[in-house]
Amino acid sequence: MPKLTVLDLFCGAGGFSEGFRQMGFDVTHAVDNWNPALEAHKVNQPETEVFKADIASLDPKRFPRPDVLIGGPPCTEFSGSKKGGGGDFAKGMKLVLAYFRFVHTLNPRWWIMENVPRLLQTLPHRVRLQDMGIPEDGFFDIPRREVFNSADFGAPQKRLRLLSGRYPTPVQTHFEESTLTLDNLLYEPWVHMRRVIDSFPNPIGRIPKGKLVKDPNYQISLPVEQLEDHFMRPEDALMTKTDAERNKKQKVAHAYYGKMKFPDDLDRPSRTVMATQFNGSRETMVIAVKHKGEIRYRKPTVRECASLQCYPLTYKFPAKTTTTKYKLVGNSVPVKLSAALAKAIIFEAGMDVPVAPILTRVAS
Numbered sequence: 001m002p003k004l005t006v007l008d009l010f011c012g013a014g015g016f017s018e019g020f021r022q023m024g025f026d027v028t029h030a031v032d033n034w035n036p037a038l039e040a041h042k043v044n045q046p047e048t049e050v051f052k053a054d055i056a057s058l059d060p061k062r063f064p065r066p067d068v069l070i071g072g073p074p075c076t077e078f079s080g081s082k083k084g085g086g087g088d089f090a091k092g093m094k095l096v097l098a099y100f101r102f103v104h105t106l107n108p109r110w111w112i113m114e115n116v117p118r119l120l121q122t123l124p125h126r127v128r129l130q131d132m133g134i135p136e137d138g139f140f141d142i143p144r145r146e147v148f149n150s151a152d153f154g155a156p157q158k159r160l161r162l163l164s165g166r167y168p169t170p171v172q173t174h175f176e177e178s179t180l181t182l183d184n185l186l187y188e189p190w191v192h193m194r195r196v197i198d199s200f201p202n203p204i205g206r207i208p209k210g211k212l213v214k215d216p217n218y219q220i221s222l223p224v225e226q227l228e229d230h231f232m233r234p235e236d237a238l239m240t241k242t243d244a245e246r247n248k249k250q251k252v253a254h255a256y257y258g259k260m261k262f263p264d265d266l267d268r269p270s271r272t273v274m275a276t277q278f279n280g281s282r283e284t285m286v287i288a289v290k291h292k293g294e295i296r297y298r299k300p301t302v303r304e305c306a307s308l309q310c311y312p313l314t315y316k317f318p319a320k321t322t323t324t325k326y327k328l329v330g331n332s333v334p335v336k337l338s339a340a341l342a343k344a345i346i347f348e349a350g351m352d353v354p355v356a357p358i359l360t361r362v363a364s
């Protein structure tokens with residue numbers, strides 16, 4: 001049976017694509033305008049043709065009609081962390097409208113646009129075609145909008161995401177604690193951040209030789225010598241005592257925003273993985289470590305963030321700087337959420353779901 005095809009707009013490093021690829025879809029094309037994103041997508045999902053373009057001025061007719069059109073236009077202008085929630089809405093909407101223009105022109109059977117829940121406050125139910133750059137009378141309707149929690153689909157992260165479009169409901173598999181569903185199936189308990197942190201050797205210091213690292217999300221393991229983006233020098237990894245104090249103050253005693261745990265609670269799914277992980281920032285996750293007999297604090301490594309986003313251990317982020325790697329990872333749709341959506345579409349199409357996620361092993 002031929003595979004269902006996918007076009008991924010604003011593809012980033014490929015989190016959204018990867019869930020569909022793991023479920024046996026053919027992600028034929030992926031578009032972004034940022035080289036590190038395109039390189040990451042290409043090296044990990046080489047069967048997809050990547051396209052560098054500004055989607056705002058790209059002609060949708062350059063692509064064949066896909067079965068599924070997925071995409072995550074940038075959310076910075078809508079997110080609460082941008083200028084305390086005062087981002088430029090019109091600027092953000094320009095790319096959302098560009099995505100809608102693709103949906104209207106290519107008319108896929110399913111489409112899913114991912115963004116931050118805050119967009120729900122302002123996203124209209126229908127948009128004038130002329131506002132999308134289509135010189136016709138009439139409207140574009142957005143049939144569905146719903147916020148999902150990635151932890152409910154097995155991600156070790158409580159990332160809330162707004163999914164707009166035309167798509168079947170993904171089947172929830174996890175709940176805060178192990179509970180029976182209405183039809184007597186068992187929800188598994190949420191996966192906690194500790195499962196990710198404990199899967200890896202201590203990132204500071206000597207690399208242990210001859211050990212295997214087990215993937216916290218998949219049934220694969222990797223020789224520790226092949227583990228990328230994890231080991232760090234203590235001076236790069238550890239927060240200075242001043243930074244740690246400042247971070248703690250911002251978290252536990254912030255005047256306007258809610259209180260946060262310091263250090264982060266490992267016995268919960270993690271908070272949202274952000275695109276920046278600065279030592280001083282309130283949004284940065286903080287992990288306590290014992291170093292030379294003292295309790296010190298560090299941020300998660302790029303690899304730990306990637307596992308919180310459910311990327312397999314073999315997934316590569318071939319960027320020049322650590323800042324770019326954190327951005328590629330933090331921008332992503334958690335792969336387990338995307339795979340749950342892919343599965344729901346396979347059911348609706350009456351096709352067979354793979355018994356296990358199809359993983360690729362990228363040669364090092």
Ligand SMILES: C[S@@+](CC[C@H](N)C(=O)[O-])C[C@H]1O[C@@H](n2cnc3c(N)ncnc32)[C@H](O)[C@@H]1O
Pocket residue numbers: 010011012013014015016017031032033034037053054055056071072073074075095331332333334
């Ligand atoms: C939120 S990220 C998408 C992440 C992706 N869905 C994933 O799961 O990994 C948004 C992406 O849009 C890209 N982007 C921003 N403006 C763009 C434009 N005008 N044209 C094409 N891509 C753009 C950024 O480079 C970034 O990679």
